[in-house]
Amino acid sequence: MKTVIIGSNHAGIAAANTLLDNYPGTEVVLIDRNTNLSYLGCGTALWVGRQIDGYEDLFYTNEATFREKGAKIFMESSVTSIDFNEKIVHFENKAGEKSEESYDKLILATGSKPIIPNIPGKDLEGLHFLKLFQEGQEVDRDMSRDDVQTVAVIGAGYIGVEIAEAAKRRGKNVLLFDAMPTSLASYYDPEFTQHMDKNLEANGIELHFGELATEYKGDKRVEQLVTDKGTYDVDMVINAIGFTANSDLGKDHLETFRNGAYLVDNHQKTSDDSVYAVGDCATIYSNALEATTYIALATNAVRSGIIAGHNVGGTELDAIGVQGSNGISIFGYNMVSTGLSVAAAKKAEIDVDYTDYEDLQKPGFIKENAPVKIRIVYEKSSRRIVGAQLASTEDISANIHMFSLAVQEHVTIDKLKLLDIFFLPHFNQPYNYITMAALRAK
Numbered sequence: 001m002k003t004v005i006i007g008s009n010h011a012g013i014a015a016a017n018t019l020l021d022n023y024p025g026t027e028v029v030l031i032d033r034n035t036n037l038s039y040l041g042c043g044t045a046l047w048v049g050r051q052i053d054g055y056e057d058l059f060y061t062n063e064a065t066f067r068e069k070g071a072k073i074f075m076e077s078s079v080t081s082i083d084f085n086e087k088i089v090h091f092e093n094k095a096g097e098k099s100e101e102s103y104d105k106l107i108l109a110t111g112s113k114p115i116i117p118n119i120p121g122k123d124l125e126g127l128h129f130l131k132l133f134q135e136g137q138e139v140d141r142d143m144s145r146d147d148v149q150t151v152a153v154i155g156a157g158y159i160g161v162e163i164a165e166a167a168k169r170r171g172k173n174v175l176l177f178d179a180m181p182t183s184l185a186s187y188y189d190p191e192f193t194q195h196m197d198k199n200l201e202a203n204g205i206e207l208h209f210g211e212l213a214t215e216y217k218g219d220k221r222v223e224q225l226v227t228d229k230g231t232y233d234v235d236m237v238i239n240a241i242g243f244t245a246n247s248d249l250g251k252d253h254l255e256t257f258r259n260g261a262y263l264v265d266n267h268q269k270t271s272d273d274s275v276y277a278v279g280d281c282a283t284i285y286s287n288a289l290e291a292t293t294y295i296a297l298a299t300n301a302v303r304s305g306i307i308a309g310h311n312v313g314g315t316e317l318d319a320i321g322v323q324g325s326n327g328i329s330i331f332g333y334n335m336v337s338t339g340l341s342v343a344a345a346k347k348a349e350i351d352v353d354y355t356d357y358e359d360l361q362k363p364g365f366i367k368e369n370a371p372v373k374i375r376i377v378y379e380k381s382s383r384r385i386v387g388a389q390l391a392s393t394e395d396i397s398a399n400i401h402m403f404s405l406a407v408q409e410h411v412t413i414d415k416l417k418l419l420d421i422f423f424l425p426h427f428n429q430p431y432n433y434i435t436m437a438a439l440r441a442k
């Protein structure tokens, strides 16, 4: 059997490795238009902000590894069209030479693309997006210019907040804009984001929330950013207002979600029996929403690639859904969340309650210690946990995995009240904040 995979980043790589490692004799062809594969975009802000030495270690595999495993791999080759009836993929390399590959099974792993603000001045120099490795390099180069002193970041989601920190670490004046009244509004409730906002301000980032960019102004290069509330002199702009699915190749043939992502079943199969879709170009099932949705994360890309790989290889494997678990660490302030915030539940018309608690991570007699804030969100009628948020300068990140499982398994808030949680002063308190929050639930 021959499988063609379009897109060889996180999702495509996971699907290819699953096939090559578990199904000897299977024929795998990978096609990607980029020069590189496996770039961990999460490292861009660390590298641009000089928290790590360089970008070299942000790649975890390469073309040669796939060749050694027996796959055919075409880099710098763009798929231009797919004949879904004849099962043929047409592609073109950078020299313009056209080729084609037939398939028995096709895996679409074409990922996502940044949403481009459609406002006047969008073709000026000095305007950036942050998706590809090459775009990270451009941002890094621009930030190295002496005449770039003021950087505007549009979108205070994960990319925006991370790159705002990086620009500040590079000594720039940083202005951070978002349409919402706080940073990270898609992931956390205001009781949590207010702490991140204070942290950003305390570290010298100028916040402009509830403000919409309306125009970029400049001669050749951007010189001003105009919003619905003011005009700002800027030397560089980084746009980070979210991703949308890159489904151009199959959107006329396959069923799609409201944002254009390929609709997939729990085997990652699309509406065409021979075609699978994985990662950021596909939908995903949310256990918190109990519905199909879209969540662009590397973690989901890898898992969905593994699922497609096995189903294509001949082992039936069902996806178990996700919670969209995520985390961020900015100037030493750490936040993690899973499932739905109260605001996200409200938007999805799920009637929820929540329980909050705040305490020191460890007993008071331990010197290296800091407060932890927790919120657990649960559905009023069923009492199932639908989300959790934690924040601290301590590393509280691993707690969120348990909440992810709780959401996945529909555990109720009442089950959490007497859960066996160990105590050791080096790590936590006998009256654990998870227990205390659960006990306070209405």
Ligand SMILES: Cc1cc2nc3c(=O)[nH]c(=O)nc-3n(C[C@H](O)[C@H](O)[C@H](O)COP(=O)(O)OP(=O)(O)OC[C@H]3O[C@@H](n4cnc5c(N)ncnc54)[C@H](O)[C@@H]3O)c2cc1C
Pocket (backbone or CB within 6 Å): 006, 007, 008, 009, 010, 011, 012, 031, 032, 033, 034, 040, 041, 042, 043, 044, 045, 077, 078, 079, 080, 109, 110, 111, 112, 113, 130, 131, 132, 159, 246, 249, 278, 279, 280, 281, 296, 297, 298, 299, 300, 301
């Ligand atoms: C700056 C940044 C930081 C991030 N940080 C995190 C993080 O900390 N944690 C996390 O979980 N996620 C993070 N993400 C999100 C994560 O990177 C994406 O969810 C992930 O890359 C999705 O993987 P993918 O393989 O589905 O798609 P993509 O990474 O978008 O890859 C798609 C591939 O398809 C190729 N392709 C597309 N169209 C064609 C075509 N027509 N022909 C040939 N090839 C094609 C592209 O060249 C690309 O290589 C971050 C993203 C960015 C940009």
Ligand SMILES: NC(=O)C1=CN([C@@H]2O[C@H](COP(=O)(O)OP(=O)(O)OC[C@H]3O[C@@H](n4cnc5c(N)ncnc54)[C@H](O)[C@@H]3O)[C@@H](O)[C@H]2O)C=CC1
Pocket (backbone or CB within 6 Å): 042, 117, 154, 155, 156, 157, 158, 159, 160, 162, 177, 178, 179, 180, 183, 184, 185, 186, 211, 212, 213, 240, 241, 242, 243, 295, 296, 297, 326, 327, 328
């Ligand atoms: N730590 C992590 O897990 C990371 C994950 N990612 C993922 O990559 C994807 C893309 O990241 P982001 O681009 O940061 O998307 P995002 O969805 O995290 O944030 C986009 C932000 O832009 C704002 N926005 C939207 N339209 C706007 C407009 N017109 N003007 C001003 N603000 C506007 C939104 O309110 C939101 O806060 C996301 O799925 C994200 O989860 C990215 C970086 C790190």
